[in-house]
Amino acid sequence: MKQMTLSRPSLPELESKSRWLALLMLAIGLHVFEASLPSLGPWFKPGLANLVTLLALVLMGQRAAVSLAIGRVIVGSFFIGTLFTPTFMISMAGGLTAALVMIAAWRWIPAISLIGVSLLGALAHMLAQFVTVEFLFIQQAALYYALPPLLVLSCISGWINGALAGYIAGHLDNKKDSHEKI
Amino acid sequence: MFEFLKGTWTDRVLLLVSLVAIVAGWIMIQAYVSSGPPMAEIYHADTLVATYRLPQKGEPPIHLQVEGELGMSEIVINEQGARIASSPCASQRCVLSGPHRHAGDMVACVPNRILIALRGHAESGFDAIVE
Structure with a gap:
């Protein structure tokens, strides 16, 4: 009789998965935290959860970033009770579009830093939310009256989040280097 | 101290282009509404x-x-x-x-x-x- 054997995952594979899960948990925590903040305007959030997507992109690659953006919206919605509601659909469209735009910017725009990537991600996030609302819920161009001031706020939050992501990614890289030396 | 907030030239150009486009859109919308x-x-x-x-x-x-x-x-x-x-x-x-x-x-x-x-x-x- 043939004996079945389970292959044991390699250590780097386990390390990569655990790192992705840690980032996912951080993103979910920030997603829930942002949902509990008082409203800073219609559909405006500081974008802290997007910062984690950006970290996943630079530390682990584009597949990790997209799966993290999807995962944090789904699991985060469980916690705040908005699964499959309009809020969920708006968050999913915003998060996914931001992740895809950040991937494209990171790959194809020369000499861009995480600040520029985050800036474009924040703008894409806001635009995608409005387009989703217009496409699925309120089919009125009057919705866009409120868009310009929110885009200005997105520029500010995107710039700050990008700077924070660069700072954190730099520190994580230094830590990794020092661990490897040990 | 805030060196990490500076960004590259590309970032600054992107910010400028975005802000110009947003302000132009804002002026057009305000003129309309x-x-x-x-x-x-x-x-x-x-x-x-x-x-x-x-x-x-x-x-x-x-x-x-x-x-x-x-x-x-x-x-x-x-x-x-x-x-x-x-x-x-x-x-x-x-x-x-x-x-x-x-x-x-x-x-x-x-x-x-x-x-x-x-x-x-x-x-x-x-x-x-x-x-």
Whole structure:
């Protein structure tokens, strides 16, 4: 009789998965935290959860970033009770579009830093939310009256989040280097 | 100290281009919404339900109920602006956002698919304020 054997995952594979899960948990925590903040305007959030997507992109690659953006919206919605509601659909469209735009910017725009990537991600996030609302819920161009001031706020939050992501990614890289030396 | 906030030249060019595009769009929208008398437009999904002139000081407020996706939303339009007074949605963010009175402002209840958009030029001379 043939004996079945389970292959044991390699250590780097386990390390990569655990790192992705840690980032996912951080993103979910920030997603829930942002949902509990008082409203800073219609559909405006500081974008802290997007910062984690950006970290996943630079530390682990584009597949990790997209799966993290999807995962944090789904699991985060469980916690705040908005699964499959309009809020969920708006968050999913915003998060996914931001992740895809950040991937494209990171790959194809020369000499861009995480600040520029985050800036474009924040703008894409806001635009995608409005387009989703217009496409699925309120089919009125009057919705866009409120868009310009929110885009200005997105520029500010995107710039700050990008700077924070660069700072954190730099520190994580230094830590990794020092661990490897040990 | 804030060296990490600087960004590269590419980042700064992207920021400048974005801000120029946003401000140009903002000016165009304001030029469009600031024309005509101060009005509140009430929409449900793809339908314009009603348009009301904003009451001036001393004029009685307007109360109306609009049937949305989840139920009735109560809308109040008075001299302070237009607001959603009650809504069947769970978050109540539309109610909490209070009255709006500037041209270009909007109050949306996405779950109930209700939108109030404000437009019009103030008679008092303030360009973008509906008063």
